[in-house]
Amino acid sequence: MSSTSVYPTPINAFKQSKRSVLSVIVDNEPGILARIVGLFSGRGYNIEALNVTVVNVKKNISRITIETLGEEKVISQIIAQLEKLVPVHSATNLANLSESYEAEICLVKIEFENEEQDQKILNFADIYRSRTVQKRQNIVVYEISGTSERINKFLDDLDTIGGIKVELVRSGPIGLGI
């Protein structure tokens, strides 16, 4: 999965690009998402996935999780820049924590034509322990969660079945230090 931007991406930033998941605690106020997204596009960083939700209604605090690519130096710079934003409480690279847990959720709608395909789909769904949300004559909808890598593998496996139509949505990874 990759995203493109109208801004040129600095070549150096991707010398030793590593996937990082950043967890950002912010005041939930107007424009906060725009500040963060603007910081990434303005400075030529990439957002691979993004998740924003209020996590403390009383204190009006949101947690934003961003998956990005870049060598370590770039990631530290992103964190320093994020922490300069006034509504940001903290920005953490989950990889720098001694222990963290990561998860993503994905909904997959699969349209198939015959019994053989149905069997294969069922088989993969079973292996990956995905939950059936809905099943009709030629359509099945699964919910699968876990690490992004696990979901990628499931989707790759589905890809090996010829002739089916897949539509999906992913939440992007979320994570928590433990």
Add this chain to the structure above:
Amino acid sequence: MSNENEFTGADILLKALKDQEVDTIFGYPGGAVLPIYDAIFGQNFLKHVLVRQEAGAVHAAEGYARSSGKVGVLLVTSGPGVTNVVTGLTDALMDSIPIVCISGQVPSHLIGTDAFQECDTTGITRPCTKHNYLVKDVSKLSETIHEAFKIASSGRPGPVLIDIPKDVQFAKSKYISKKDISFREHRIKAGSKNVDKNFVEELVIHIKKSDRPIFYVGGGCLNSGHQASQELIKLVNKTNIPITTTLHGLGCFPGEDKNSLGMLGMHGNYEANLAMNKCDLMINVGARFDDRVTGRLDAFSPDSIKFHIDIDQSSINKNVKVNFHTNTDITLTLKEINSFIDSNNIDFGDKDYSNWWGQINEWRKKECLHYEQGDEVIKPQHAISRLYELTKQKDTFVTTEVGQHQMWAAQYYKFSKPNRWITSGGLGTMGFGMPAAVGAQMANPDSLVIDIAGEASFLMNIQEIATAVQYKLPIKIFILNNEYMGMVRQWQELLHGSRYSESYVDALPDFKKLAESFNAVGVRAKNISELDDTINEMISIDRPVIADIWVDKKENCFPMIPSGAAHHEMLLSKYDKENPENQEKGKVLV
């Protein structure tokens, strides 16, 4: 239902400004700020300076802030009023200048309807402010203004914008005073409060060990306050370490002191750049390793251990990796270093770095700022040197525009105190100097304020001469007139085969007559014999003066590290030719 404890949004704004001890505001009225202007009409603590275009207001606020150490404040209307200040806000963000911009907005119920003079102010200014607000509820106005001032002036200072819809200016609420506001810690970004003792100890140990140390001082030292500069002077005197400053660091350390190597960087002194290249210990005090300073990064000071004091965490390890860093305030850190040295009786007497100074003095012999002044045409360098000699006994503030004249001013005008030198460094905004001089003169009514200008930059905000005349601000505009955008032409000579594409400034006005038409005074020096008299005349007139100094049209600014070259690959004069490989690399850089 009215309550005597309730005030309109416009009145709350004025109360908050008074509470913040603001006595000067630069602005330009318009539909969406009329309630505020009405409130200004009915009071007398706040002096409003009417500029001639909003760009003038923001640069004046910058000049005011830089020269006084206080927060500069401006007031503009919605739409074009605020889009006109975008350049100045970006300038203040790059150069860490504390300003608060109040902008009017169309009434709340019209926001989003493409109303007359509506624009997405917070959207447009988000990337060019430290923070911005749209105040939709008058009850939040007091705390928003107080937080804005706190944010603008804390940590690494910068511009903050408050957008106030017109209905909020009329709506009523209680006023909450500054002392009754408790700021939320995480929003202030004030840097670390505690001095890093380990950093201090390591630094002193490394100073003791090193053979070729150097101080590299930037604008952060200025922003930390006058005491930072006092502590720095103490530390340099104790250790006898050479010191070089960035463009914005000029004045943090006396420019004529024996330990000063002057400015470093693209047009910095030969000895300063060579010392940076060869040093074994670099102590960065509030500088940000800007590309104008470092030159080619992979050849930047290859053999040094680097210490970095910067209140802005994102400036640390951004362009250059350092060995030790702290993000505590410079004054606190320098103070601790000095007291650590004193309380441990550390003596640097045996460590006078005589070999290092010997080497530096060899480099100094190159006389990189040497120029040949003939007996007819005025050399621009000479014009600045004479200006310095004839004004150095006075209480002088110097602002500049951007280009060759700016670099010559940085090279030949010596500053002994901080906050006397006001220039646009990071953004390089032509048209900055004259409105900045207006601001500096407002903050320092009895001082001599000179804008060292080029004729092209000056034309960019020329309307502000009327502001200076209206408020009887005796600013001096000292134009080094060479009829070219000199720095553009210099780069075209170096990198584009001397094809002077659009860099000749044709159809220039007669600056003397222009001054007269504005009811200012115009003076002119056409050749060397008229120079001193013209400068003296300019200084003696207690009104705004435009001095049109005709200088050598073809003179270029040296020394120079061409873009993409390293510190030791300086060009000292036009006879030095650049390495063609670097030239190709440099062409694509800025």
